[in-house]
Amino acid sequence: MTSSAPTLTRALGAIAAAASGIPGPARPPEPAVLAVLAERAESTVVRSGGLVAKAHAGDTDSAALSVRLRVAAHPLLDGILLPPAALPGTDGALSAPVHGRTVTVWPFGRPVDPDAPDSAPWEDAGRLLARLHSVPVAALPGPLPPMRGPAKAARGVARMLAAGAAEPAVLAAWRGLPAWARDEAPQPRDGAALCHGDLHLGQLVRHPAPLGPWRLIDVDDLGLGGPAWDLARPAMWFAAGLLDPADWGRFLGAYRAAGGPAVPADGDPWPHLDVAARALAVQTAAIAVAKAAQEGRVLDVTEQAVLDTCRRIAEVKCSSTPGEGPRPVRARR
Incomplete structure (x- = not known):
């Protein structure tokens, strides 16, 4: 942390x-x-009482964040995204600069218990995503910024390279992705929807705490993009052998039952998830390799499993477009 952190x-x-x-x-x-x-x-x-104040990253695009905040506060997102609160001492402003950082205020919600994996709300996550992806984009404040998933994947790879740890398997899997998934070209417009951009269980809270319904949080990466990206991290965990097939089935089944548009209502979902799942494998492995290099340690078991997934992706030379070529190779259990 910098000296200004306190x-x-x-x-x-x-x-x-x-x-x-x-x-x-x-x-x-x-x-x-x-x-x-x-x-x-x-x-x-x-956190103080029932509210939390958040300082966003120093390079946050304040104009794009302003749109994202207005989307989160929109009635169409009621019951899906946790809405922001107005900053005190302002005329209803949803953000303000503080010590060089953009600050927002949010209701406090109870997060998922990391020590109780059997109670993880996979069905709720699937249903919330399906509802998010089905929101009519034309009715929202705009113009909507692009979903930041590909940009975060590119930053993960850049972080690995900056750490002096150019893992060949990660780079090979990265090169096999289409340009848009590497944030080197605009994201496809066909089938684009309102996306979260960084979905994992840490992005769900119960509100009102402690037993209210589950809601999605964190709008930093919210925007217009391919809804498959929001399913990609659980899909990648499943492909890496890190997510129990039953939990993957709960998540995917709830998403499909709620009419989520990222995958067909039945049949093999992988042709639609392949590119995004590979990108998330690269991002996760790159960050793990960077952290291990910076901390002078070897990868832990989970990190190694994701790196092994990148190796399998590189070995089978997965196609760069959905629906062509083999899916990511599943880990043996």
Whole structure:
């Protein structure tokens, strides 16, 4: 963290406390009331009472984020995305610059319990995605920015190279992707929908906490794109042998039953998920390799499984377009 991190964290705490109506400098809030939920280079999140304040990444496109926030607050997204709250002391503004970072305020939601994998809300995730992908884009504030999934995949590879760890299998799998999946060309417009862009179980919370319905959070990558990208991370985990087939079936089955447009209602989904799943395998492996290099350690079991998936992708020379060539090779169990 930079030397400005404590100042930013304190400012976020004051914003969240003011938004929650909790006294600020008069007395320090108790730890249960004020808590740092995340403190990373790309985001810092502080909770006070029933609200959290988030400082977005320093290179955030504030204009694009403004559109994303208005989409999240739109009535068509009610019950799908957690809506932002207005910043205190403003005339209903949904974001503001604070110490060089764009800051937003959100209701607090209870996250998925990482220690209770059997209770993971896979069906809820599938249904929420199907509803998100079915929102009529023309009725939303715009113009919608592109979904940032491919841009994040490219950043993952760049991070690996910057760490001096040019893993051949990752680069070979990366080169096998179409230009749009490498963020080197515009994303296809056919079948484009409103997409989350970074779907994983950490992007779901119960609101109102602790037992309210599940909602999607984090709009930083929200935008127009191919809905298959939002299914790609669970698909990649399944292909890598890291997600139980029953859980994959729960997720995919709920998505299909809710009318999700990314895959047909029945039959083999892989021709439609192939490119995005390969891209997520590359992104995940690249970040894992970069972290291991920076920390001077070997890959852990999960990281190695994703890297092995990239090796299998490179070996079978998967096609660069959906519906052509073999699917990613499944890991042996």
